[in-house]
Amino acid sequence: MGIRVNGKLIVETYRDEIKNIIKDGVDRGLRAPSIKTILVGSDGGSLSYVRSQNNLCNKLGISYACTQLEQDISQKDIIDIIEKFNEDNSVDGIIIQLPLPKNLNEKEITSKISYKKDIDGLTDVNMGRFYKGDKSFIPCTALGVIEMIKNTGCNIKGKHAVVIGRSNIVGKPVAQLLLNEDATVTICHSKTTNLKEVCKTADIIVAAIGKPGFVTSEFIKKGAIVIDVGTTMIDDKITGDVNFDDVINHASFVTPVPGGTGLMTTTMLIKNACASWRDNVY
Amino acid sequence: MGIRVNGKLIVETYRDEIKNIIKDGVDRGLRAPSIKTILVGSDGGSLSYVRSQNNLCNKLGISYACTQLEQDISQKDIIDIIEKFNEDNSVDGIIIQLPLPKNLNEKEITSKISYKKDIDGLTDVNMGRFYKGDKSFIPCTALGVIEMIKNTGCNIKGKHAVVIGRSNIVGKPVAQLLLNEDATVTICHSKTTNLKEVCKTADIIVAAIGKPGFVTSEFIKKGAIVIDVGTTMIDDKITGDVNFDDVINHASFVTPVPGGTGLMTTTMLIKNACASWRDNVY
Numbered sequence: 434m435g436i437r438v439n440g441k442l443i444v445e446t447y448r449d450e451i452k453n454i455i456k457d458g459v460d461r462g463l464r465a466p467s468i469k470t471i472l473v474g475s476d477g478g479s480l481s482y483v484r485s486q487n488n489l490c491n492k493l494g495i496s497y498a499c500t501q502l503e504q505d506i507s508q509k510d511i512i513d514i515i516e517k518f519n520e521d522n523s524v525d526g527i528i529i530q531l532p533l534p535k536n537l538n539e540k541e542i543t544s545k546i547s548y549k550k551d552i553d554g555l556t557d558v559n560m561g562r563f564y565k566g567d568k569s570f571i572p573c574t575a576l577g578v579i580e581m582i583k584n585t586g587c588n589i590k591g592k593h594a595v596v597i598g599r600s601n602i603v604g605k606p607v608a609q610l611l612l613n614e615d616a617t618v619t620i621c622h623s624k625t626t627n628l629k630e631v632c633k634t635a636d637i638i639v640a641a642i643g644k645p646g647f648v649t650s651e652f653i654k655k656g657a658i659v660i661d662v663g664t665t666m667i668d669d670k671i672t673g674d675v676n677f678d679d680v681i682n683h684a685s686f687v688t689p690v691p692g693g694t695g696l697m698t699t700t701m702l703i704k705n706a707c708a709s710w711r712d713n714v715y
Numbered sequence: 716m717g718i719r720v721n722g723k724l725i726v727e728t729y730r731d732e733i734k735n736i737i738k739d740g741v742d743r744g745l746r747a748p749s750i751k752t753i754l755v756g757s758d759g760g761s762l763s764y765v766r767s768q769n770n771l772c773n774k775l776g777i778s779y780a781c782t783q784l785e786q787d788i789s790q791k792d793i794i795d796i797i798e799k800f801n802e803d804n805s806v807d808g809i810i811i812q813l814p815l816p817k818n819l820n821e822k823e824i825t826s827k828i829s830y831k832k833d834i835d836g837l838t839d840v841n842m843g844r845f846y847k848g849d850k851s852f853i854p855c856t857a858l859g860v861i862e863m864i865k866n867t868g869c870n871i872k873g874k875h876a877v878v879i880g881r882s883n884i885v886g887k888p889v890a891q892l893l894l895n896e897d898a899t900v901t902i903c904h905s906k907t908t909n910l911k912e913v914c915k916t917a918d919i920i921v922a923a924i925g926k927p928g929f930v931t932s933e934f935i936k937k938g939a940i941v942i943d944v945g946t947t948m949i950d951d952k953i954t955g956d957v958n959f960d961d962v963i964n965h966a967s968f969v970t971p972v973p974g975g976t977g978l979m980t981t982t983m984l985i986k987n988a989c990a991s992w993r994d995n996v997y
Binding site for chain 1: 822830838839840841842843844845846847848849872873875881883887890891894897899900901902903904906907908913
């Protein structure tokens, strides 16, 4: 029987660490880290996300301010606001709440964030720097996945990791991060012909395909680590890609959904903001 | 016995295609494609590279002009030249001959090329766009590898491709391009523990590690396609990563060195320039 990874516990450790780093800086007389977020309109999901980011920032000693804009704001006006934040030395991170209304060009707008303040790691420049191996911000969910794997005590170097899914914000960056840790990495997806057999050779499996309960014990080599990034809503319940009760009997570690990787994302965002702040104030 | 891929023949086909596309445009009264290259100092390798680019461009009807600068040119002066080329609507592609002298900041300089004229595909923005799946220029050697695989008649979709090596200009972009073609992709490297066994499961192997003759028949599944991107100089002879005479008995196709992927790089660069030109003039 494998171990159910306790996402809450891991997240608490990271938050304590971040809190201490900030406290240390502020005790030395430095300003607190500062995040600016831009919200267009009043989408329910975005509003609740802003609220939870705000609560976490308050707890950790980070200044968090949301600029809420009218649904019909122009492309130019929103870019002007971003550029003001880019130039403001007291701003460490800029977050655009997505999706934006259809009348706005989302790609152009997000690309205007300075890569030095792009704590979501989504701009072209940041992605380019990341894949080249230069200093960059890394998409937060992917970062959370790697931290969870490390937290099991696993030495990733030389391990065979299989990533199921190839999205820009999870599959691809997770594969790159595992490669950076010297894993041998296989990327699988809907067109993979022998998925079960490939997974069966993996020491580490990361499932990010959005197919509830898809990964069963038949995919798992005895003792593998299984990270579930699935977040499909079924009857108002968030459901992962891994059949947890089945897989836990074969794997060494499995992250549950909810209570697993999902908890890490906002904390990794804050971690990125904190790194930006350290670059700016020290 | 497998087939020795005839790089020269493939390259000729691409060149004829490019030539016809340009001729068609010029016959309609459009200006010819134009490449500007910047060479600092008089490094022998770079000079010979510029010469061969120039010859090829002449043959295909492309205007190619080299700005040769003194070894001690300042960072600012070289950036000014790049920005002038960025703004010039009659320039389709900009190439900086690398390496630059040590007193110059190569990363900063190359990053100044507009991603729309970065036909080498090396800027952060281009890399970011490439890995996100947006329109971009792709590093030329990687592009040449994929074209060679397609040229065998192989349908890449669903195949297992193993890439040995993870450099920014070959291994990583080749893996991404294979993924774009719906292959299941495994990236191996010096820390991979069971390389032979992994390669033995591959339908396509791309070797880009710089270890002469490293890949032998023991790595090869019967009928696999083997692409050799190795270019190590031994006694003034260019030598690949694949033991050709051994591997050809097991593989379906093998690219030789010399006479294989190396021939493709400059042609892919010209292909990128031609794509930029079409965007600019049509």
